Every structure is written in structure tokens, then in C-alpha cells.
Amino acid sequence: MPDTRQPRGSAGVTSEVWPSGGRHLWPSGGASAPQSHSRGHLVYAAGGVLTVHTDRGTSIVPADRIAWTPADCLHRHRAHGDTDMRIVFLAPSLARRIPDRPAVFLASGLAREVLLALTGPPRGDGGSAAQAYSRGARSRLLRVLVDELRETREQPLHLPEPQDDRLRSLARILSQTPADNSTLAELGRAVGAGSRTLSRLLRDELGMTFHELRTQLRIHHALVLLADGHDTTRTAHACGWANPSSFITAFTHIIGTTPGRYRTGGAGRRDR
Structure with missing residues (x-):
């Protein structure tokens, strides 16, 4: 994954990654090693359930929830049920509009569609779904995503340590x-x-x-x-x-x- 400090992924994980995000297909019970990223990131489970563990607590990510992990925050993921994890990295200019701590947000219909569009399966020509958009279009979609999260209240699915x-x-x-x-x-x-x-x-x-x-x-x-x-x-x-x-x-x-x-x-x- 880009901008990371992490070992190789767990066996059984199928990953497609690109500079702006990625998609990881986890088998039930799969877990990542502790890792951190130089940019904050959002994760969404298009299938299955994710837990995100940090030294600040644990977030659970069921359907219709999006979890936020700030930059440089040591964390690990675990899949419950076969899980389709989508991940989107945010530039600092967007990340500063989200709390500087782990959080879980309600995924509105629009937020979910934007996130799925940016992290979908690879195109037929071998490029990522995100590459179907110009840089300007991706930036606009990411701003829409962050705006949608800011309009929703945080969900009580992050338990502080x-x-x-x-x-x-x-x-x-x-x-x-x-x-x-x-x-x-x-x-x-x-x-x-x-x-x-x-x-x-x-x-x-x-x-x-x-x-x-x-x-x-x-x-x-x-x-x-x-x-x-x-x-x-x-x-x-x-x-x-x-x-x-x-x-x-x-x-x-x-x-x-x-x-x-x-x-x-x-x-x-x-x-x-």
C-alpha cells in the first residue's frame, strides 16, 4: 500500500492498491499486522464487518458506516466474515476537516456511492477504478465525500481504550x-x-x-x-x-x- 510502514499482507488477502486508496478482500478472521500511514484514511466494508484497533480504542465498521483513522496512527484491521474492505487516503487539506482521532461516521447513500466508485474493481484495461477519473474529478469526489461525513453525526461504534x-x-x-x-x-x-x-x-x-x-x-x-x-x-x-x-x-x-x-x-x- 502507498505511504505505509507495514509488512506484507496476511496470506489469503487479495489486494488492489493505487496512490489514492485500494481494495482488500479479506477471508473471515483475516487480520493485518500493526501499521501506520503518512496520510489519514477512511475504510468501508462493502461486504462483511471490519474492526479497526488502535491504541486509542476499537472501531467497528458494519454496513453503512465509514471509519476514520488519522495519519501516523498505529492500527490494525480484522475481518469478521469474508470482507470487502475499501480504503481511501485523504490529503492533509481534507483530513484536517475530520476529527484528529479515530471515529466512525454514518455512510450516507451519496458517501457510499462516491467511496465505491473510487475503489471499485480494476477496469478492463488493467487500470484502477480511480484512474477512470481525472485528477480534478477525483479531488471533487473526495471533497463531496468529506462534506457528506461532516453532515452526519459520529456513530457510537468507536470505544475508547x-x-x-x-x-x-x-x-x-x-x-x-x-x-x-x-x-x-x-x-x-x-x-x-x-x-x-x-x-x-x-x-x-x-x-x-x-x-x-x-x-x-x-x-x-x-x-x-x-x-x-x-x-x-x-x-x-x-x-x-x-x-x-x-x-x-x-x-x-x-x-x-x-x-x-x-x-x-x-x-x-x-x-x-
Whole structure:
């Protein structure tokens, strides 16, 4: 990939790269080595689900979401389900219009179409899809893409990395055992802190409540299970919801579509 400091890609990855971006076809479970780029970049999963891990936290990229990673930010990608990852690099003049931290944005229909157009399969003459546009046209399309992202609110699919060891231990327990319904007080005994202390740390470090953190981590896990082909009922129970209806409500509130529609590709994902 251009402008990178990274080792060779993982086995099984099919890549097409060019100066302005690229397309990587990852097998389920595929993961990149830690890497960084001299330019910030946007990633979108035209198929499957991506997670983007940085030292600042983890972003999950399902259908209709676009993840932003700033320049020189060490990161790695992981695919859940066979994943068609699209990547677009931004010049500093455009990157400064996006927050200088990892973030996840809603992909509007226009943003998605622009991103897919710039990262589509190679043309018949061997050139990249991006090369079908003049330099001026690519610049205009990238400005449209950034404008669309700025018009949408950031999505609650980036979880910051806790700094406090007790909070980090709490998040690890919740992530590893999403079906566990232990109270904050019960989990506090396991990590060596009272519920009041943990509630304060959650508010100060992550800006969320215990319920919000657990729900976010459960939704992350649910997206991975759905990408791997699990049905709604099985996913609901595996992630700690007492019944599918409560899971559907929580999932729809955060993701914007039902688990069933998401699983069957009805969340707006388009192949190109």
C-alpha cells in the first residue's frame, strides 16, 4: 500500500492498491499486522464487518458506516466474515476537516456511492477504478465525500481504550463474556473497585454509563456473530439479551436497522 510502514499482507488477502486508496478482500478472521500511514484514511466494508484497533480504542465498521483513522496512527484491521474492505487516503487539506482521532461516521447513500466508485474493481484495461477519473474529478469526489461525513453525526461504534487498569479489566470482562449479566457491584469485586468508583471512571474516561458500555460491547459482539452467519435468536442469547425482541430494539437503536435486515444485507450495503 502507498505511504505505509507495514509488512506484507496476511496470506489469503487479495489486494488492489493505487496512490489514492485500494481494495482488500479479506477471508473471515483475516487480520493485518500493526501499521501506520503518512496520510489519514477512511475504510468501508462493502461486504462483511471490519474492526479497526488502535491504541486509542476499537472501531467497528458494519454496513453503512465509514471509519476514520488519522495519519501516523498505529492500527490494525480484522475481518469478521469474508470482507470487502475499501480504503481511501485523504490529503492533509481534507483530513484536517475530520476529527484528529479515530471515529466512525454514518455512510450516507451519496458517501457510499462516491467511496465505491473510487475503489471499485480494476477496469478492463488493467487500470484502477480511480484512474477512470481525472485528477480534478477525483479531488471533487473526495471533497463531496468529506462534506457528506461532516453532515452526519459520529456513530457510537468507536470505544475508547480505558486508561485506568480497573476500568480496562472491566471492559475486558464485558467483552470476553457478553452473556454475563453480573451487576456493576459484582464485577467491581472482580476488578478491585466499588461501583461508585467505576461509575465515576466510566463517566470521566469514556463519557458513558455502565449500561451504555455493556450495550456497546454486546452490539460489537452481535455484529461479529451476525457476520459469521448466526441467526437473531442465537445472537441475542449469546450476547446476554433475555429475548430476541429486546435485542432487536437495542440493535436497531444503535445500528439503524434490524438484525435480520442487517444479516441479509438489507442495511444498504451495495456490491460493486
